[in-house]
Amino acid sequence: MIKLNPKSSQKIVSFLLLLATIIAIIPVVIIIFIIIKNGYSAISWEFLTALPKDGMRSGGIFPAIVGTLSIVFSAILITLPIGVCAAIYLNEYAKDNLLTRIIKLTIVNLAGIPSVVYGLFGFGIFVMFLGFGVSIIAGAFTLSIMELPVIITTARGALNSVPQSFREASLALGVSRWQTIRHIVLPNALPGILTGAILSIARISGETAPILFTAAAFYVPHLPQSPFDQVMALPYHLYIISTQIPNMPKNIIFGTALVLLIMVLSMSIVAIIARIYFRNRRKW
Amino acid sequence: MQKHQAKREKNMSKIKDDIIEKIIFLCGILSIVFVTLIFAFLLKEGISFFRESSFINFILGKFWYPSSTPPEFGILSLIVGSFIVTVGACAIAVPIGIMSAVYISEFAPKSIRDILKSLVELMAAVPSVVIGFVGMVTVAPLVRSLLDIPTGLTAFTGSLMLAFMAMPTIVTISEDAIRSVPWEYKEGALALGATKWQTIRRIVLKAAMPGIIGAIMLGIGRVIGETMAVMMITGNAAHIPSSIFEPVRTMTATIAAEMGETVKGGLHYRALFAIALVLFSITFLVNFIADMFLGKSKNK
Numbered sequence: 001m002i003k004l005n006p007k008s009s010q011k012i013v014s015f016l017l018l019l020a021t022i023i024a025i026i027p028v029v030i031i032i033f034i035i036i037k038n039g040y041s042a043i044s045w046e047f048l049t050a051l052p053k054d055g056m057r058s059g060g061i062f063p064a065i066v067g068t069l070s071i072v073f074s075a076i077l078i079t080l081p082i083g084v085c086a087a088i089y090l091n092e093y094a095k096d097n098l099l100t101r102i103i104k105l106t107i108v109n110l111a112g113i114p115s116v117v118y119g120l121f122g123f124g125i126f127v128m129f130l131g132f133g134v135s136i137i138a139g140a141f142t143l144s145i146m147e148l149p150v151i152i153t154t155a156r157g158a159l160n161s162v163p164q165s166f167r168e169a170s171l172a173l174g175v176s177r178w179q180t181i182r183h184i185v186l187p188n189a190l191p192g193i194l195t196g197a198i199l200s201i202a203r204i205s206g207e208t209a210p211i212l213f214t215a216a217a218f219y220v221p222h223l224p225q226s227p228f229d230q231v232m233a234l235p236y237h238l239y240i241i242s243t244q245i246p247n248m249p250k251n252i253i254f255g256t257a258l259v260l261l262i263m264v265l266s267m268s269i270v271a272i273i274a275r276i277y278f279r280n281r282r283k284w
Numbered sequence: 285m286q287k288h289q290a291k292r293e294k295n296m297s298k299i300k301d302d303i304i305e306k307i308i309f310l311c312g313i314l315s316i317v318f319v320t321l322i323f324a325f326l327l328k329e330g331i332s333f334f335r336e337s338s339f340i341n342f343i344l345g346k347f348w349y350p351s352s353t354p355p356e357f358g359i360l361s362l363i364v365g366s367f368i369v370t371v372g373a374c375a376i377a378v379p380i381g382i383m384s385a386v387y388i389s390e391f392a393p394k395s396i397r398d399i400l401k402s403l404v405e406l407m408a409a410v411p412s413v414v415i416g417f418v419g420m421v422t423v424a425p426l427v428r429s430l431l432d433i434p435t436g437l438t439a440f441t442g443s444l445m446l447a448f449m450a451m452p453t454i455v456t457i458s459e460d461a462i463r464s465v466p467w468e469y470k471e472g473a474l475a476l477g478a479t480k481w482q483t484i485r486r487i488v489l490k491a492a493m494p495g496i497i498g499a500i501m502l503g504i505g506r507v508i509g510e511t512m513a514v515m516m517i518t519g520n521a522a523h524i525p526s527s528i529f530e531p532v533r534t535m536t537a538t539i540a541a542e543m544g545e546t547v548k549g550g551l552h553y554r555a556l557f558a559i560a561l562v563l564f565s566i567t568f569l570v571n572f573i574a575d576m577f578l579g580k581s582k583n584k
Contacts, residue, residue, distance in 0.1 A: 006479040006481070006482060009481065010479050013481045014387075014481070016383065017383050017384070017387035017393070020379075020380045020384045021383070021384035021388060021392075021400060023380050023384075024384040024399065024404055024451050025403045025404060026405040028406050028448075029403075031410060031414070031418050034418055034422060035418065047548025081311075082311050083311075085311035086308075086312045086314060088308050088311075088314065089308045089312030090312060103312060103315060105575065106316045106319040108517075108575045109319055109572065110319055110342060111571070112502075112535055112567045112568070112574075113322065113509070113568075114508065114510075114564075114567060115509065115511055116323070116511040116536045116560075117326070117509070117560045118322075119537075119539075120539060120543065120557065121326070121560075122559050123543070124325055125321070125325065129298075145318050148315060148318070149315065177305075178301040178304050202409055203409065206409075206411025206414065208413045208511075209412075209540055210505060212540055213544065221326070235414075235512075236413075238413050238414065239413050239416075239512060239516070240419075242420065242421075242516070253417065259417075260411060260414060261410065261411075261414055264409055264410070265409055265410070269406075272402045272405060272406075273288055276398055
């Protein structure tokens with residue numbers, strides 16, 4: 001074997017590492033490309049605003065879009081205040097004791113529970129035990145518990161990045177602890193918290209397993225009237241039409257995937273750019 | 285008089301503060317409540333299943349025939365299915381993930397670092413049902429024709445797609461760990477005449493190892509729990525495969541596929557909760573270990 005001198009081996013290594021990075025990045029580009037290429041022909045005003053027809057094989061996906069939006073926004077309305085309060089507790093009040101360590105451990109584990117287990121739990125508690133039935137509200141509660149650890153973690157990061165001196169200056173003026181948090185810490189942490197919230201909305205818009213038995217319906221020919229209605233949901237609809245319905249026109253499946261992808265990715269990109277922007281703009 | 289009123293207002297605002305702080309505390313401990321609730325709920329249904337069917341037969345039983353008479357509830361083939369898919373995904377994602385983390389944190393020009401990181405994170409944003417669909421219509425036929433096997437819906441195809449889903453977790457968390465290695469370590473090695481790569485390999489990677497292991501564990505947790513993509517790509521055959529180029533069925537896919545068909549409270553229903561209990565325990569353990577390593581890497 002040829003013994004390489006350190007300089008040329010460094011060149012080879014840096015090339016290999018670049019190659020690995022490209023391999024890590026390329027799949028998402030290919031997936032987006034495939035879906036746009038095959039799906040854009042299906043996108044039309046009718047596709048976005050009409051009801052499905054002919055056993056889903058034609059018509060639009062309007063009820064699925066409305067269903068997903070109603071589940072997701074109900075979920076974020078539930079989870080955002082709770083998650084931010086939990087983050088405030090951990091970052092501003094909690095002492096370094098056993099209780100805090102247990103809370104942190106449970107947050108980590110909540111984040112690790114498989115989404116389908118959340119689905120099962122949500123079915124057992126919200127659909128059956130609390131009697132909500134398969135409904136928007138049952139799906140929203142299930143997703144909100146699932147998203148809680150993500151909201152807590154990002155909100156904590158945002159609170160943590162507010163310099164300690166801001167708090168000290170306020171407290172030194174005799175302002176109470178909660179007033180300091182309310183008027184000094186929270187406003188400064190707000191961009192970070194909102195970025196996290198947008199990322200969460202993006203993430204749960206694409207979740208299928210948790211709403212499989214808690215909210216999603218195969219086909220509902222009208223828009224939801226109340227939070228206790230079953231709804232069609234975009235990710236579930238994609239699953240159904242790509243696996244359960246024979247002779248489904250390919251461009252409708254790809255079109256549905258494209259709408260879902262645009263919804264999820266546009267929110268993620270907004271959040272990612274906002275994060276970079278606020279990080280660079282920060283003066284401290 | 286005015287003084288009195290001011291004092292009362294101050295008292296009022298103190299009471300308000302107290303109430304708000306109580307609410308904040310309650311929200312703080314809510315995650316404990318939820319984890320306990322989920323565990324208790326799975327345990328309740330799971331235990332009632334194990335009253336009628338032994339735990340050993342459940343874990344080691346080779347046959348999963350929930351609707352035959354008498355039904356058989358052995359999840360060994362499902363555990364093996366989850367295990368194979370996970371190991372396969374890690375074999376692909378771990379080396380590539382760590383290499384890209386090293387590249388992004390140490391080699392990439394500053395100007396494109398944020399772009400590379402964002403692109404890696406973008407993959408995490410693609411819904412698993414979309415990945416499953418693309419895998420089903422593009423990757424699976426490709427695997428089938430390249431390897432000349434009867435179906436492209438195999439454990440291998442699943443591993444491949446899941447590897448890319450685990451990649452963002454592994455890359456971003458490893459990158460954090462590598463970047464948080466103190467400057468002095470690198471400067472010391474570079475001052476002694478080591479090249480950049482020697483420094484990275486012998487000093488930086490060693491120092492960042494706990495964080496990298498934590499990242500890998502979190503990636504594993506993500507793969508084990510993945511449901512939709514796995515259900516759509518791995519072929520869903522509940523048998524123990526002889527190679528990774530055969531269809532398998534995972535624990536998650538079994539729950540997702542069969543929950544809709546069960547009778548509430550029936551044996552099959554409770555068996556699915558028992559699978560969820562097993563899944564919960566595995567992911568709890570994996571995330572606990574990940575957290576231990578990540579905690580270690582932060583304390584440095």
